[in-house]
Structure formats: C-alpha cells, structure tokens
Amino acid sequence: MADPSLIGNSAKISAPLSGDAALYLSARGTLAADKPQTMRATPQIDNEQAQWLEQLVQKGHVERGFAGRLFTSGDSREPELAGLRGAIAGSLLTVAFALALSLPLGVAAAIYLEEFAPKNRFTDIIEVNINNLAAVPSIIFGLLGLAVFLNFFGMPRSAPVAGGFVLALLVLPTIIIASRAAIKAVPPSIKEAALGVGASHQQAVFHHVLPLAVPGILTGTILGVARALGETAPLLMIGMVAFIADVPRGFTDAATVLPVQIYLWSDLPEVGFQSRTAAAIIVLLLVLFALNAAAIFLRRRFERRW
Amino acid sequence: MNMIPQTIQTPTTPDILAGKPVKILARNVDIHYGDKHAIKNLSIDIPDRAVSSFIGPSGCGKSTFLRAINRMNDTIPGCRIAGDITLDGQNIYDRAIDVVQLRAKVGMVFQKPNPFPKSVFENVAYGPRIHGLASNKTELEEIVVASLRKAGLFEEVKDRLDHPGTGLSGGQQQRLCIARAIAVNPEVILMDEPCSALDPIATARIEELIDELRQNFCIVIVTHSMQQAARVSQLTAFFHLGTLVEFGDTGKVFTAPRDKRTQDYITGRFG
Ligand SMILES: Nc1ncnc2c1ncn2[C@@H]1O[C@H](COP(=O)(O)OP(=O)(O)O)[C@@H](O)[C@H]1O
Numbered sequence: 001m002a003d004p005s006l007i008g009n010s011a012k013i014s015a016p017l018s019g020d021a022a023l024y025l026s027a028r029g030t031l032a033a034d035k036p037q038t039m040r041a042t043p044q045i046d047n048e049q050a051q052w053l054e055q056l057v058q059k060g061h062v063e064r065g066f067a068g069r070l071f072t073s074g075d076s077r078e079p080e081l082a083g084l085r086g087a088i089a090g091s092l093l094t095v096a097f098a099l100a101l102s103l104p105l106g107v108a109a110a111i112y113l114e115e116f117a118p119k120n121r122f123t124d125i126i127e128v129n130i131n132n133l134a135a136v137p138s139i140i141f142g143l144l145g146l147a148v149f150l151n152f153f154g155m156p157r158s159a160p161v162a163g164g165f166v167l168a169l170l171v172l173p174t175i176i177i178a179s180r181a182a183i184k185a186v187p188p189s190i191k192e193a194a195l196g197v198g199a200s201h202q203q204a205v206f207h208h209v210l211p212l213a214v215p216g217i218l219t220g221t222i223l224g225v226a227r228a229l230g231e232t233a234p235l236l237m238i239g240m241v242a243f244i245a246d247v248p249r250g251f252t253d254a255a256t257v258l259p260v261q262i263y264l265w266s267d268l269p270e271v272g273f274q275s276r277t278a279a280a281i282i283v284l285l286l287v288l289f290a291l292n293a294a295a296i297f298l299r300r301r302f303e304r305r306w
Numbered sequence: 307m308n309m310i311p312q313t314i315q316t317p318t319t320p321d322i323l324a325g326k327p328v329k330i331l332a333r334n335v336d337i338h339y340g341d342k343h344a345i346k347n348l349s350i351d352i353p354d355r356a357v358s359s360f361i362g363p364s365g366c367g368k369s370t371f372l373r374a375i376n377r378m379n380d381t382i383p384g385c386r387i388a389g390d391i392t393l394d395g396q397n398i399y400d401r402a403i404d405v406v407q408l409r410a411k412v413g414m415v416f417q418k419p420n421p422f423p424k425s426v427f428e429n430v431a432y433g434p435r436i437h438g439l440a441s442n443k444t445e446l447e448e449i450v451v452a453s454l455r456k457a458g459l460f461e462e463v464k465d466r467l468d469h470p471g472t473g474l475s476g477g478q479q480q481r482l483c484i485a486r487a488i489a490v491n492p493e494v495i496l497m498d499e500p501c502s503a504l505d506p507i508a509t510a511r512i513e514e515l516i517d518e519l520r521q522n523f524c525i526v527i528v529t530h531s532m533q534q535a536a537r538v539s540q541l542t543a544f545f546h547l548g549t550l551v552e553f554g555d556t557g558k559v560f561t562a563p564r565d566k567r568t569q570d571y572i573t574g575r576f577g
C-alpha cells in the first residue's frame with residue numbers, strides 16, 4: 001500500500017452510480033419498489049439492492065452532478081465508466097491526418113486546374129471525375145481503403161492513419177471544388193492589374209489571387225472537415241469500429257471516432273448506454289454546429305471587399 | 307524584323323509626324339478571337355512623347371489592338387495575332403522577348419479602376435518590388451512618393467498611405483492605378499477608357515494628368531468620348547469594324563476627315 005498511515009482512518013470516497021441503479025432511482029416515483037422485481041423497469045436491481053439504494057438516498061449520499069467522466073475517460077463496458085476521450089482523440093487524429101493530406105493537395109490541384117492547366121480533353125476528363133467523385137457514396141471510399149490501404153499497403157487496422165487516408169480521399173473533391181470556386185470568384189481585374197505592372201503569371205496568382213481566395217478556401221475546408229468528422233460508414237470498413245478502451249496516442253494506435261462511438265453505444269443492451277449515446281450525439285452536434293458557424297462567419301467576414 | 311522601316315510612312319501618316327521618332331509600329335496586324343476577326347490588316351505608327359487616342363464605335367477593336375501592344379491578349383484563350391508590332395524597332399512578339407519585361411515597359415491603366423485590395427503604399431510599391439527597382443526601404447519609399455506625385459495624388463493621400471487603396475474615391479483610385487503604372491518606369495502607358503467610370507471633375511483631373519505625362523511617356527488612350535479625344539490627344543485614330551480607317555493630327559481628323567466613315571462618326575450619324 002502506498003500510504004500505510006491511512007489505515008484505520010475513514011475517508012470520503014465517491015463512485016459513479018451504475019446505470020441500472022440510476023435508472024431504478026429515476027423510475028422510483030412511478031413504479032413502486034414493492035412491486036415484484038420482474039415487473040419493475042429495472043429487473044436487474046433485486047429487492048436487497050433496492051433497499052440499499054433507498055437507504056443511501058435517505059442518508060443523502062446520492063448526488064446528481066455533471067458527468068465530467070464523459071470527457072475524461074475512454075470507452076468501457078460499464079456505461080457509468082465509459083467516456084468519449086478515446087473517440088475525441090481518435091477523431092482529432094484521424095481528421096488532422098486527413099486534413100494534412102487533403103488541404104495542400106486539394107488547394108494545389110485547384111490552383112493548377114484553375115490557373116495553369118491547359119484546356120484540353122484530358123483536363124476536361126479530370127474535371128468531370130472530380131465532380132463525380134464528390135457524389136460517390138462514402139462507403140465506397142471505405143471499401144477502397146480496405147482494399148488499397150489495409151490489404152495492399154498493409155496499414156494497421158483501426159488506426160487513424162488508415163482512417164485519415166480514407167477521409168482525405170473523401171473530402172478531397174469537396175476541397176478542390178470549393179477552392180476552385182474561391183479562385184474563380186477573385187475578379188480578373190486584380191490579376192490583370194498585376195500582369196499590367198509586369199508580374200509573371202505565377203506572381204499574379206500567388207501574390208494576389210490566392211490571398212483573396214483564402215477565406216473561400218477555408219470555408220470549403222471547414223465544411224469538408226465537418227463532413228469528415230461526421231462520417232461513419234467508410235471507417236466501419238477499415239475496422240475503426242472495434243471496442244477500444246485505451247485513448248489513442250498516435251496515428252498508428254487502434255482508435256475509434258465520435259460517430260462510430262455513437263453507433264457502438266447505441267447498439268449496447270445496457271440501459272445506461274442510452275444516456276451516454278444521447279450525450280455523445282450532443283457533443284458531436286455541438287462540434288459540427290461550431291464548425292458550420294465558423295464557416296458562415298468566415299464567409300460573411302470576407303465577402304467581396306474589393 | 308530589321309527590315310521594318312523606322313520612319314513614319316504608313317498610308318495614313320499624319321503630317322505632323324514626319325520625321326518624329328516612332329515608338330510603336332504595327333504592320334499588317336490581324337487579330338482573331340477563335341473565328342471572330344477582330345482586327346483586320348492594321349498598320350500604324352505611334353510617336354513617342356505624344357498622346358494618341360483611339361476612337362470608334364464600340365466593338366470595333368480598339369481595346370483588342372491596345373491590348374496587343376503589351377501582349378495582354380496572350381492571357382485570353384483562343385486569341386491569335388499575326389503581323390508585326392515593334393517597340394523601338396524590336397518585335398514584341400519575338401520568341402526572345404520576355405513578356406514580363408515588356409509589360410514593365412508598357413504599362414496599362416484599365417477601364418474600371420482596379421487597385422489591389424491593399425494599402426495605397428503597397429499598391430504603388432508592388433511593381434518596383436517585383437522588378438527589384440529599389441535596394442532598400444528608403445529607396446522604395448522614394449519611388450512610391452515620386453510616382454504618387456507624378457500621378458497628382460500625393461497631396462491627397464500622404465496621410466493615409468497605409469489605408470486601403472480600395473477606400474479612395476473612384477477618381478483617386480484611377481490616379482492610384484496610374485501611379486502604380488508609372489512606378490515601374492514604363493516608356494509607354496496604355497489607357498483603356500480610363501475615365502468611363504468617373505464623374506466629370508475626376509475626368510478633368512485625369513485629363514490634366516495625361517497632358518502632363520505626355521512630356522515623358524508615349525501615351526495611347528482608348529476613349530468613347532470624341533470630346534475627350536479632342537481635348538487630350540495630339541493624334542487620333544478612328545477604328546471601324548476592325549479596320550483602322552484614319553489616323554492623323556487630332557485637329558484634322560475632327561475638322562477635315564479624309565474618310566466618309568470618319569465623318570459620319572464624328573458628326574454623330576452612327577456609333
Ligand atoms: N475575349 C474575347 N473573346 C471573344 N471575342 C472578343 C473578346 N474580346 C473582344 N471580342 C470581340 O472582338 C471585337 C472587338 O472588341 P473590343 O476590342 O473590346 O472592342 P472595343 O474596345 O472597340 O469596344 C468585338 O466584336 C468583341 O465582341
């Protein structure tokens with residue numbers, strides 16, 4: 001024992017109420033405790049346990065409070081111990097990886113296609129394909145990830161790297177299309193002005209057009225991130241759907257993400273997971289609202305200032 | 307290219323030009339946009355240190371030819387040019403010509419004022435900076451101030467050089483664009499209807515400025531206003547349906563045009 005001097009003293013400890021007990025207590029008013037056990041809403045609580053709970057309540061030992069554990073612990077088989085920290089970390093790692101790949105690639109592709117690519121059949125085909133890719137169901141990207149990233153390249157299953165690659169492919173068309181629209185929206189007169197004082201085409205694009213397109217590109221990127229954060233289907237295909245209690249620490253650790261965690265919890269039989277699922281949904285929705293609000297803010301803030 | 311004569315002798319040679327140095331010379335220029343024949347077999351000699359204006363009904367190719375002089379048409383897909391245009395005897399469509407250097411020598415002012423969405427200072431400093439015209443900050447500041455002075459704008463903006471150029475009035479913005487063009491030491495300044503978006507007072511201010519700039523630059527201005535052409539230019543070229551109908555001494559073009567089409571246009575019969 002770490003501190004033997006504690007022996008013999010009494011100390012106050014608190015422990016989370018199990019989901020069954022919590023449900024029993026909340027249903028107490030409508031369903032009398034003296035009903036037979038099998039007729040109550042919580043048949044898992046036997047009469048003896050019910051009495052203990054009643055005693056605890058009478059002594060004032062049962063408190064309600066914010067379940068901060070939701071954000072501080074990883075997944076667990078016990079609903080009262082389960083938290084979102086692992087899923088949040090997994091989402092962050094996966095989306096960060098996806099963004100690190102797709103943002104530079106997407107913006108570079110957009111600049112090239114919009115400003116430098118010759119107009120010919122080949123670039124026409126590429127353009128059509130990018131537009132079509134944006135409409136491909138996400139599960140297909142998951143299948144591609146399974147076949148290419150896991151089976152062919154041998155990336156670790158359930159890991160943010162694999163998820164990141166899949167989500168990067170998924171949001172790439174969105175980012176390219178949004179960036180091209182943003183670049184196109186910069187008035188040609190700005191580029192002409194730069195060319196008119198002897199700037200090269202590259203200088204005109206990188207000194208003048210691109211900076212003006214940045215807000216639009218960011219807006220598109222944020223919407224892409226929001227989409228990536230909410231994606232479930234493709235990640236199921238690459239095994240990010242396993243029960244993982246540890247919080248992932250790196251891109252190759254097994255991980256899951258927020259929407260998949262919701263899917264997992266919603267499927268569990270324990271009643272306590274119902275409220276966990278609801279809480280996780282609220283967390284995901286709040287994050288998505290915040291991202292969309294940021295996108296709208298950016299769009300408003302930088303709308304046509306020339 | 308060296309065979310092209312350097313003294314003025316086009317069929318439409320204006321008398322007052324005889325013996326004057328030619329700055330821009332065009333021979334048998336044809337310009338197409340895809341199938342559209344926008345400029346037809348055009349030849350012209352444009353003198354240095356004078357204002358030459360291009361007039362004509364809209365769609366007759368004035369802007370097209372103007373943009374050929376600094377190769378701005380290169381940026382338009384489907385635009386093809388044939389024939390020769392020389393600047394000081396050098397063919398500007400030669401393979402050896404660096405378009406970027408050409409555009410530094412032949413500045414342009416556009417129809418709608420188009421300052422960069424940056425500060426007044428940055429607007430003027432951009433050109434000298436990319437061309438390496440200033441070796442330090444003080445030199446750059448000197449160039450900016452001198453250019454703003456030449457464009458007659460310095461007194462109005464000296465307290466707000468760090469304010470956005472887009473916040474100036476329309477006339478000030480256009481003078482800012484002229485300052486920006488002057489800042490890279492051009493030899494020619496092309497202006498495409500520079501006053502069409504401005505009120506009469508701002509227009510008068512720009513016209514005054516053009517008259518001053520004529521001492522140091524070769525100026526070519528496209529205008530839809532015959533009065534403006536009469537006020538600012540020494541030479542006037544009349545364009546019609548892609549051909550250069552007449553080019554000569556502004557006074558003569560307006561009082562005694564040689565061609566019937568010119569006469570019809572200046573007397574308001576069409577256009
Ligand atoms: N980018 C372009 N693509 C196709 N046709 C053009 C383009 N620019 C101008 N044109 C055509 O070329 C002709 C001359 O145009 P322009 O030089 O702009 O005339 P102006 O400046 O005299 O009004 C017009 O008939 C116009 O329709």
Ligand SMILES: [Mg+2]
Nearest residue numbers: 368369370498
């Ligand atoms: Mg025009």
